[in-house]
Amino acid sequence: MYDVMRTTAAVREFTGDPLPDNVLDRILDNARFAPSGGNRQGVRVIVIRDGRTRSALTDLALPGARRYIAQLANGESPWNPLQPSAVDVTTIQATEPPPQMSAPLREAPVVLVICLDLAVVAATDQELDRIGVISGASVYPFVWNVLLAARNEGYGGVLTTMVVPEEPRVKQLLGVPESYAIAAVVPLGKPTHEVTKLRRRPVAQFVTRERFDGAPFHG
Numbered sequence: 001m002y003d004v005m006r007t008t009a010a011v012r013e014f015t016g017d018p019l020p021d022n023v024l025d026r027i028l029d030n031a032r033f034a035p036s037g038g039n040r041q042g043v044r045v046i047v048i049r050d051g052r053t054r055s056a057l058t059d060l061a062l063p064g065a066r067r068y069i070a071q072l073a074n075g076e077s078p079w080n081p082l083q084p085s086a087v088d089v090t091t092i093q094a095t096e097p098p099p100q101m102s103a104p105l106r107e108a109p110v111v112l113v114i115c116l117d118l119a120v121v122a123a124t125d126q127e128l129d130r131i132g133v134i135s136g137a138s139v140y141p142f143v144w145n146v147l148l149a150a151r152n153e154g155y156g157g158v159l160t161t162m163v164v165p166e167e168p169r170v171k172q173l174l175g176v177p178e179s180y181a182i183a184a185v186v187p188l189g190k191p192t193h194e195v196t197k198l199r200r201r202p203v204a205q206f207v208t209r210e211r212f213d214g215a216p217f218h219g
């Protein structure tokens with residue numbers, strides 16, 4: 001278990017191997033045990049194999065990816081709501097995202113579009129004067145379970161969100177009802193190579209005792 005947690009990396013390059021429906025069914029059948037607020041289970045998944053739909057999703061991810069890369073090149077924290085961007089529209093439109101940002105949706109044998117039913121989430125932060133984060137907690141444990149289960153079956157993938165700025169067009173493309181949000185788009189397939197070392201901060205750098213400004217936590 002610990003080994004899996006420490007080595008499940010973002011997979012963006014896939015071999016041409018298929019991911020059969022029966023394997024995908026096992027992945028989803030285990031991932032469904034993820035927690036959600038009040039156990040309301042507002043997750044909906046669309047399994048996309050059609051090349052034209054995957055290609056359309058790739059195109060819809062482009063504007064978001066252009067802005068992400070343009071902001072990164074300008075030393076900004078991409079898509080951060082607290083830091084207004086100084087990058088102009090012309091620069092964004094002229095920015096070409098790297099292939100690893102678009103290729104996965106086009107080349108994976110299967111792409112999952114994961115939606116969240118906003119009609120059942122309990123957004124306990126909705127009246128605060130900041131962007132919401134609580135609703136996402138009812139869907140991302142499921143998404144992570146999918147990636148862990150895929151790993152268990154010898155497959156891999158990556159949680160992507162670049163289509164979300166174009167959510168209205170994504171919903172129109174896939175017939176998603178008004179009350180649902182697009183939470184993630186997850187390409188899945190056989191990884192071309194295995195990553196064994198993930199770069200993450202050590203515990204003492206982000207865990208403190210008793211208060212936010214407390215002593216760094218060491219076991």
Ligand SMILES: Cc1cc2nc3c(=O)[nH]c(=O)nc-3n(C[C@H](O)[C@H](O)[C@H](O)COP(=O)(O)O)c2cc1C
Nearest residue numbers: 008009010011012100101158159160161162198199
């Ligand atoms: C909320 C969220 C959104 C993400 N969006 C994207 C994305 O749009 N495109 C992408 O290629 N990766 C995306 N990622 C994957 C991250 O880049 C990846 O998890 C991180 O860089 C760590 O990669 P590693 O596990 O290979 O070290 C996203 C991850 C999360 C958790």
